[in-house]
Amino acid sequence: MGKPGKLALPSHESTIGKFLTQSGTFKDGDLLVNKDGLRIVSQSEEGEAPPIEPLDHNQLSLDDLDAIKVIGKGSSGIVQLVRHKWTGQFFALKVIQLNIQENIRRQIAQELKISLSTQCQYVVACCQCFYVNGVISIVLEYMDGGSLSDFLKTVKTIPEPYLAAICKQASDMW
Template identity: 65%
Template sequence: MKRGCLSPNLNLSLPPPEQSISKFLTQSGTFKDGDLRVNKDGIQLVSQSEPGAPPPIKPLDDQLSLADLEVVKVIGKGGGGNVQLVKHKLTCQFFALKVIQLNTEESTCRAISQELRINLYSQCPYLVSCYQSFYHNGAVSIILEFMDGGSLSDLLKKVGRIPEDILGAICKRVLRGLSYLHHERRIIHRDLKPSNLLINHRGEVKITDFGVSKILTNSTSLANTVVGTYHYMSPERIRGNSHGNKSDIWSLGLLFLECATGKFPYSPSEPGERWTNVYEVVDAIVESPPPRAPSGQFSPEFCSFVSDCIQKNPEDRKSARELLEHGFVKMYDEASVDLSSYFSNAGSLTPKLPI
């Protein structure tokens, strides 16, 4: 392999000659299957050893380069950058590659990339794993775990609305991820929305893009823009006031109310009308009373949960840790809700990819 742009943290160790590359799996997630291990330390190929003994790993001096990744297709586009499905040529492992073009000095881009690598270095099972980030050809590229079910937004488009028991199971997973970000890492997501909650065939739900706002706010080319999607932005952020992790809780309440009802919680006063510009939306968020879940359609627990999230005063909102103890979150036992089957039956999973 050619020496490339990635950090030495992403190591590739070659297996013994008798081992076949066909053994390597192509599913998403964190692995300890066969000879492929993908974790916070990167990608490693390991040789088999006696049962119970840790497998030996041979270090390789060469660094992995972009040349080792084959682009399969574009799977997402947005203001934060494009996302490509890529395949590692040697192992046939699939990843998501997010590419963010930045119009700023190269030294700044490299500093941002390094800071992002530190911020996203995580073992939390409720956050999309970031395996590496680096600067290359005027862009910051991030190698991410590939979630083959797409986003909660994609799922919502297919099913119209999501049943309350399914939402309860999803909510518990999202809150665990938020609790880790807020209380252990002191990170504010700033752009929590259905398209930033990803799902996969295992029934896992994970938060993504929690470090991209760090890139955008540190870029001189984007310093004057507001990071985040206006529709899910808290009133204090829209006003330009100081904000903390409770701004994410507002977004959480809005997105779950949208998933439950099948429509965005804020709508024009006249039936059949549509918002004509973003200013009308933000004005409604700041000036109108906070939306509530219709009590006749949902359980008292769900209505209470939404109310505890969508409070105009951030001090009145529950924290992620407090919400994990909420009756709505506790009323659905994880073992009784099969998210894997629900995601599969909804047709939200990516068709089987060729090796």
């Protein structure tokens, strides 16, 4: 009898490699994310996309955020409460390992594109996004009241007038 064969799993590099540029920028269609931040490049722009410029002094940097605690977990990563070192402002930091399933990676890219294009008071604001060493970090507005699903765990049901207001706000976004 021969030795049992080993199961060869795709490496992290082969899983995500097709989405990385030579400079180490994560690219999904017109979405570009690297250590300096995120931007959308128009499909009509010719040739190689110009690099994302480093952040100016008024913008967020991952190095300026201190982790306080984990406040959520999902299928693609965790959410941490973080505090900006210089201003004391709180943010939610969604941390996602990109050696994940293709459909989840696409969902994350779509979420980022929607966050950039939607300026709605009823949607959690995406403040910045970074890609460093296989990890996407999304800096979000911190909502200290929690999510709608957290709220439902507490109240069990939402009275119809409140539900109507939530539905109206959601429909106003589209």
